[in-house]
Amino acid sequence: MRTQVVIIGGGPSGLLLGQLLLRQGIDAVVLERRTRDYVLGRIRAGVLEVGFVNLMQEAQVGARMLSEGIPHDGIRISYDDELFRIDFARLTGTPVVVYGQTEVTRDLYDARDAAGGKTVFRAENVQIHGANTDAPHVTYSEDGQIRRLDCDYVIGCDGFHGVSRRTIPQNIRRDHEKAYPFGWLGVLSQTPPVSEELIYANSERGFALCSMRNPNLSRYYVQCPLSDQPGDWSDDRFWDELRRRIPPAAAETLITGPSIEKSIAPLRSFVSEPMRWGRLFLCGDAGHIVPPTGAKGLNTAASDVHYLYQGLLSHYLDGDSAGLDNYSADALLRIWKVERFSWCMTNLLHRFPEQSGFDLRIQRAELEFLHENEAAQMVLAQNYVGLPY
Ligand code: APR
Ligand code: PHB
DSSP states (O other): OBOSEEEEOOSHHHHHHHHHHHHTTOOEEEEOSSOHHHHHTOOOOOEEOHHHHHHHHHTTOOHHHHHHOEEEOEEEEEETTEEEEEEHHHHTSOOEEEOOHHHHHHHHHHHHHHHTOEEETTOEEEEEEOTTSSSOEEEEEETTEEEEEEOSEEEEOSOTTSSHHHHSOTTTOEEEEEEEEEEEEEEEESSOOSSSSOEEEEETTEEEEEEEEETTEEEEEEEEOTTOOGGGOOHHHHHHHHHHHSOHHHHHHOOOOOEEEEEEEEEEEEEEEOSEETTEEEOGGGTEEOOGGGSOHHHHHHHHHHHHHHHHHHHHHHOOOHHHHHHHHHHHHHHHHHHHHHHHHHHHHOOOTTOOHHHHHHHHHHHHHHHHOHHHHHHHHHHHHOOOO
16 A cells, blocks of 8 residues: 555554644554554553643644633642742743543544544554655554554654654664653543642642643642552552642642542653654654653644644645755754753652752752742743643
């Protein structure tokens, strides 16, 4: 078979790019290793930058996000007995939208079906051939049948564990990684959120986050050792620990219930350079990972989609390859700024095993400065609501 663009990976970045291209009449086939239900079964974050919201609208997939998503004009940060607010509306005039990544992915699949986009599920053993030639092709097996797709471009939207990044020769690729000595234990519960805005808590027992999906679906996280397993944490133990880490007023009003999902995610900062090798482009988690502390994973995948979509559009509509030629540089420029912000937020809000007395006092001084200084709050707010593309 032949198509213009092969997108490997049916997660949010592959589907969003696919939808934008489809609307412009650019043919793209999505190859997804798993089933649709498996992809939709993954619980991920849910804070959307305005750039992401605009891209969903440009792809004409924004209706449910706008009707069910919750605009937030700020976040709250607590440390010791202090609690303060970062006022996005006053500092930037821009909100974020709280809307689960699972819902985003569901909307994108529904839109793709409605538009007749071709998606191959359970596409196994996907392999990329001739990426550094003018005639790349992709092979995969479907129900035991080997299939071949000839194309102009291959887009690797297959996440951190995908085949695309690994297709780029090691002597070309430079991977930069930082692993953090803790994870996040996340719980989803059908309970009203403890706060109308997210609470990021730095406590002597470690980090905690109070987030939500809707008025009766809450998402909470506590920092935990990497050696822990979800089974080590009963619901009671989780709620007790959360109460100890959040501000007393929130702890008193916290409504608990049975967890409907419980998982532990390691924290990692990772960037692979370059984001392009010949006719192969990396997009989203395939090229970079951020710790979730800044809520930037999905949003950074979207900025990659923006640059790639503009590049492919000007190539196919105007025969101009400048956007594609600059893709890696443009995407990495923003990615490193987002990596910096996510790394800063992680250092500011977590307790590290090796932290000395000096480190702890510096961390506290940073929190106090942020609490009292408008310029520092402005910097955080600008990064949190999203840097321009
Ligand atoms: N062949 C085909 N599909 C693959 C392969 C492969 N070899 N390897 C992985 N995939 C699929 C996965 O099953 C997954 O559905 O690629 C998809 C990648 O999706 P994500 O991991 O969600 O990555 P991305 O679309 O870039 O979205 C980034 O996801 O993990 C969150 O925090 C992250 O929010 C960010 C967002
Ligand atoms: C979430 O709602 O799951 C969430 C929100 C903010 C973060 C991370 C996760 O920084």
